[in-house]
Amino acid sequence: MPLQEGDVLWRPSPAQLAATRMSQYQTWLAQNTGREFSDYSALWRWSVDELETFWQSIWEFFDVQADGGMEPVLTTRSMPGAQWYPKARLNYAEHVFRQANADRPALICRAEDEPRREISWAELASTTGAMAEFLRRAGVRAGDRVAAYLPNRDEAVIAFLACASIGAVWSSCSPDMGPTVVLDRLRQIEPKLLIVTDSYRYAGKLHDRVEVVEQLLAQLPSVRAVIHVDGPLASTRPVTWNNCIAWNDCLARQCELVFDRVPFSHPLWIVYSSGTTGLPKAMVHGHGGIVLTHLKTLGLQHDLREGERLLFLGSTGWIVWNLQAGALLAGATAVLYDGHPSYPNADALWRVIDQEHVTLFGCGAAYLTNCMKQGLRPGEVVALESLRSINSTGSPLPLDCYAWVYQAVKQDVWLASVSGGTDIASGFVACAPMLPVTAGELQCAELGVAAYAYDEAGQAVLDRVGELVITQPMPSMPLFFWNDPKGARYRESYFGVYPGIWRHGDWIRFTPRGTAVIYGRSDSTINRFGIRMGTAEIYGVVEALPEICDSLVVDLEYLGRPSFLPLFVVLSPDCTLEPGLKARIKEEIRNKASARHVPDEIYEVDEIPRTLTGKKLEVPVRKLLLGVPLDSVASQDSMANPASLAYFVKFAAGLQRSDRESSRQGETQPRKAPELGQS
Numbered sequence: 001m002p003l004q005e006g007d008v009l010w011r012p013s014p015a016q017l018a019a020t021r022m023s024q025y026q027t028w029l030a031q032n033t034g035r036e037f038s039d040y041s042a043l044w045r046w047s048v049d050e051l052e053t054f055w056q057s058i059w060e061f062f063d064v065q066a067d068g069g070m071e072p073v074l075t076t077r078s079m080p081g082a083q084w085y086p087k088a089r090l091n092y093a094e095h096v097f098r099q100a101n102a103d104r105p106a107l108i109c110r111a112e113d114e115p116r117r118e119i120s121w122a123e124l125a126s127t128t129g130a131m132a133e134f135l136r137r138a139g140v141r142a143g144d145r146v147a148a149y150l151p152n153r154d155e156a157v158i159a160f161l162a163c164a165s166i167g168a169v170w171s172s173c174s175p176d177m178g179p180t181v182v183l184d185r186l187r188q189i190e191p192k193l194l195i196v197t198d199s200y201r202y203a204g205k206l207h208d209r210v211e212v213v214e215q216l217l218a219q220l221p222s223v224r225a226v227i228h229v230d231g232p233l234a235s236t237r238p239v240t241w242n243n244c245i246a247w248n249d250c251l252a253r254q255c256e257l258v259f260d261r262v263p264f265s266h267p268l269w270i271v272y273s274s275g276t277t278g279l280p281k282a283m284v285h286g287h288g289g290i291v292l293t294h295l296k297t298l299g300l301q302h303d304l305r306e307g308e309r310l311l312f313l314g315s316t317g318w319i320v321w322n323l324q325a326g327a328l329l330a331g332a333t334a335v336l337y338d339g340h341p342s343y344p345n346a347d348a349l350w351r352v353i354d355q356e357h358v359t360l361f362g363c364g365a366a367y368l369t370n371c372m373k374q375g376l377r378p379g380e381v382v383a384l385e386s387l388r389s390i391n392s393t394g395s396p397l398p399l400d401c402y403a404w405v406y407q408a409v410k411q412d413v414w415l416a417s418v419s420g421g422t423d424i425a426s427g428f429v430a431c432a433p434m435l436p437v438t439a440g441e442l443q444c445a446e447l448g449v450a451a452y453a454y455d456e457a458g459q460a461v462l463d464r465v466g467e468l469v470i471t472q473p474m475p476s477m478p479l480f481f482w483n484d485p486k487g488a489r490y491r492e493s494y495f496g497v498y499p500g501i502w503r504h505g506d507w508i509r510f511t512p513r514g515t516a517v518i519y520g521r522s523d524s525t526i527n528r529f530g531i532r533m534g535t536a537e538i539y540g541v542v543e544a545l546p547e548i549c550d551s552l553v554v555d556l557e558y559l560g561r562p563s564f565l566p567l568f569v570v571l572s573p574d575c576t577l578e579p580g581l582k583a584r585i586k587e588e589i590r591n592k593a594s595a596r597h598v599p600d601e602i603y604e605v606d607e608i609p610r611t612l613t614g615k616k617l618e619v620p621v622r623k624l625l626l627g628v629p630l631d632s633v634a635s636q637d638s639m640a641n642p643a644s645l646a647y648f649v650k651f652a653a654g655l656q657r658s659d660r661e662s663s664r665q666g667e668t669q670p671r672k673a674p675e676l677g678q679s
Contacts, residue, residue: 002399002400003400003402003403003439003440004399004439005399005438005439005441005517006438006439006440006511006513006515007438008436008437008438009402009403009406009436009437009438010406010412010413010414010415011436011437012414012434012436016433020434021303021304021305021433022301022303022433023434025061025300028061029057032057033053033057040432040434040435040444040514041514043447044444044445044447047447047448048448048472051074051448051472051473052074054447054448055073055084055448055475056070056073058292058448062295062296062299064095065090065095065098066085066090066288067088067090067261068087068088068089069088070085070087071087072086074473077472077473078473078500079473079495079500079501080477080487080491080494082477083265084265084288084289084475085264085288086264086265089262089263090261090262090264090287090288091164091165091167091259091260091262091287092164092287092291092329093128093161093162093164093165093257093259094165094259094261095291095329096161096164096329097121097124097161097259099121099328099331100124101121102306102307104121104333105118105119105120105121106120106121106123106124106328106333106334107124107154107157107334107335107336108309108333108334108336108356109154109338110335110337110338110339110352110356111153111201111337111338111339112201112202112203112204112338112340112343112344113201113204117154119154124157124158124161125257126254126257127251128158128161128165128257129162129165129254129255129256129257130250130251130252130253130254130255131158131162131250131251132162132163132165132166132257132258133253133255134162134250134251134253135162135163135166135168135193136166138224139192139224140166140168140192140193141166141168142166142168142260142262142266143167143168143169144168144169144192145169145170145171145189145190145191145192145270146159146168146169146171146191146192146193146194146195147170147172147173147189147191147195148170148171148172148173148194148316149172149173149174149175149182149196149216150175150195150196150197150229150316151174151175151197151315151316151338152314152315152316152321152337152338153229153336153338155229155247156321157325157328157336159227160172160269160325161325164268165257165259165260166260167260167262169268169269169270170268170269170270171185171186171191171269171271172316172321173185173186173316173317174315174316174318174612175197175200175207175209175212176200176202176207176612176640177317177612177637177638178212178636178637179212179216180635180636180637181280181612181635181637181638182637183215183219183220184279184280184637184638185272185282186216187220188279188280188482189270189482189483190220190222191220191222192223192224193223193224193225193227194217194220194223194225194226195226195229196209196213196216196227196228196229197209197230198213198230198231198233198234198239199233199234200231201231202339202340202343203339203340203342203343204343204344206232206233208233209231210237210239213239213241214241217241217242224243225243225244225245226241226242226243226244226245227244227245227247228241228245228246228247229247230246230247262287263286263287263288264288264289265286265287265289265479266286266287266288267284267285267286267287267479268286269322270282270283270284271283271285271319271322271422272317273422273423274612274613274615274638280638281481281484282481282482283423283478283481283482284478284479284480284481284482285425285476286479288475289474289475289477289479290322290326290425290476291329292475293424293425293426293474293475293476294323294326294329294425294426295329295330296448297323297326297427297430298310298326298327298329298332299330300432300447301427301431301432301446301447302389302391302416302430302431302433303388303433304327304330304359304360305330305332305359306330306331306332307331307332308332308333308359308388309335309356309357309358309360309386310327310334310335310358310359310362311324311334311335311337311352311353311356311358311360311361311362312324312362313337313341313349313361313362313364313367314362314363314613315612317613318422318613319421319422319425320362320393323362323426324336332359335352335356335358341363341367342370346371346374347378347381347382350378350381350382350384351382353382353384353387354382354384354385354386357385357386358386359386359388359389360389360390360391361387361390362390362391362393363390363392363393364392364394364395364614365392365393365394365395365396365397365398365401365417366395366614368397368401368404368405369397369398369401369543370549371404371408372401372408373546373549373572377408378409379408379409379410380408384409384410387409387410388413388414389413389414389415390405390409390414390415390416391416391417391418391431392415392417392418393418393419393420394614394615395536395539395614395615395616396417396440396517396518396519396520396536396539396540397417397440398440398539398540398543399440399544400544402415402437402439402440403439414431414433414437415437416430416431416437416442417431417441417442418430418431419442419506419508419516421504423477423494423504424474424476424477424478425476426446426476427446428445428449428468428470429444429445429446429451429468429508429516429518430443430444430445431444432444438515441511441516441517442515442516442517442518443514443515444516445510445514448474450470450471450472451468451469451470451508451516452466452468452469452510453465453466453467453468453469453509454467454469454501454503455467458498458501462510462511462512463509463510464509465507465508465509465519466507466509467497467498467503467504467506467507467508467522468503468505468506468507468508468522469498469501469502469504470502470504471501471502477502478490481493505521505523506519506521507519507521507522518536519535519536519537520535520536520537521535521618523619524554524618524619526554526555526597535616535618537593537594537597538551538553538567538589538593538597539553540593541588541589541592541593542567542569542585542589544588545588546572547571547572547575547581548569548571548572548585549569549570549571549572550569550570550608551567551569551570552568552609552616552618553566553567553568553599554566554618554621554622556625556655564601564655565597565598565599565600566599566600566601566602566603566625566651567585567601567602567603568602568603568604568608569585569602569604569605570604570605570606570607570608571604577603577604586598586599586602603651605644605647606644606647607643607644608644609621609634609639609642609644609645609648610639610641610644611639611640612638612639614640620633620634621633621645621648624645624649625648625651625652627652627656630645630649
């Protein structure tokens, strides 16, 4: 029988539950505060009702070290404007290096066609101390910005920790980003120093970045020096960048690693929104907020323990890289994977997970879905004995992919679909190790996260779809946007709909059991015949068909006329979009999603446009098809596959011709879009 939403797929055994950090935390609460809770729901309710007491318990349970007073925990609960621990001074890197004497690797580095490398805690401390000393000699001071254009390698982690140790502000971009998208980010923050690579390898191909770096330097006058990290092409030609220092030369002078304790809200890093429809928002997070939140999220919600290993598939331009660095806070080893997950063969990444004894594996939902569509069965190829949990994020995980994980990967594994964001560098609705895994659902709201579904009147609703909102402040909410001096963009981004309430922009439904279902972005909602539906509900049905690899649906509303709802699909190999398949797709949507949301037409495309972090460009494509110029709807440098937009540009032109013809003929509704065929 096919899975149904809510079917229980896994429960922790009593032994598994007793070993969790969450269980240890609850025991600690009982012993130190006298508080005992019957279940996770009661624990969560206490964590949001007694917000200050909860976060102080996290501080004490994880033994956060700081100067200054611990009171008040929170000056006010108003949003925006909440200020946490205003008297405390601490340092993110200091908490990382509490593990400095541990007899286990801090980092394990795996990259395409390169030898495996281990970096011990002692070596990480030594190189970080040397880099911090170089930064001081280079004139980098607390509050100065240091930016990187690096792949997922140890140099990025070392440089980040060195910046944190002296109070400098870190920001990174992935080398697969083009110059325009990088400049849109870095020009806002005016970095004093830039750390770059000349080249990188992906899917067996070498990518030269020398000219891109030259463009960056030409348009970043704030940069005083460049640190060069050798890429695979470094030995084939010299670089001629001004004020360039080789990475190894920066580490030549050994120096003891010391930590400058900074205010709780001192900026730690700057991360960015996707920037597909405008200048990226430069979000600033603080030392203290990230220390507390990552200890809670990784240690309790994800149950990452000392000595375990985390591998999160992602680049330095995605917030999961920052979360991956947080594994070090939890005393775990970060396994850095630099390369294509299916190179040189389809199960390459699964082999790495097995070889490196990865405990927690994180990835975008699209990766698991692609593995399923390719017919992979990793559990039959490798043992995966150490793998305890899998995190899926970036988009909702289809029901059939839940089934695939338990059938083809591992039966006894904790599969957690989680939803959070760059905005808070953690999760809103995620997972907890004492809860069962139910198909198609996220396990729970995180502790300390007052997450609810709101209707249009601003009232919380249960078991109904509503806007995901947060009603109480969190320590890792952005301190501010860097390029937003009066805070207008910050307020508009989160508090423009419900004053004083954070609106995240997702459709969500909380069930009476405390689980949740995400239905996609609320700004791409389809509203047909008065019935609203998130696009994820349609994707879940369409992409469950074996013939379909990927899909995109948009609602093209025409003033005074019925909407036109096209569905674009990427077919599996050797499949064709013949009338029978079209009819079956429509019937599946009618029966399993909504009869009112059956597409008017279905079109085959080669690719679905996606951001660099794998999100579908629903809103930009919708705007494009409604006649907005291409340059105004999306920055192509912020896309993983900008060439995919060519089809939609052509499609938009056909729609506009059809609409003009309809107007001339006096028709009251648009003509059907032209059959453009495959892109």
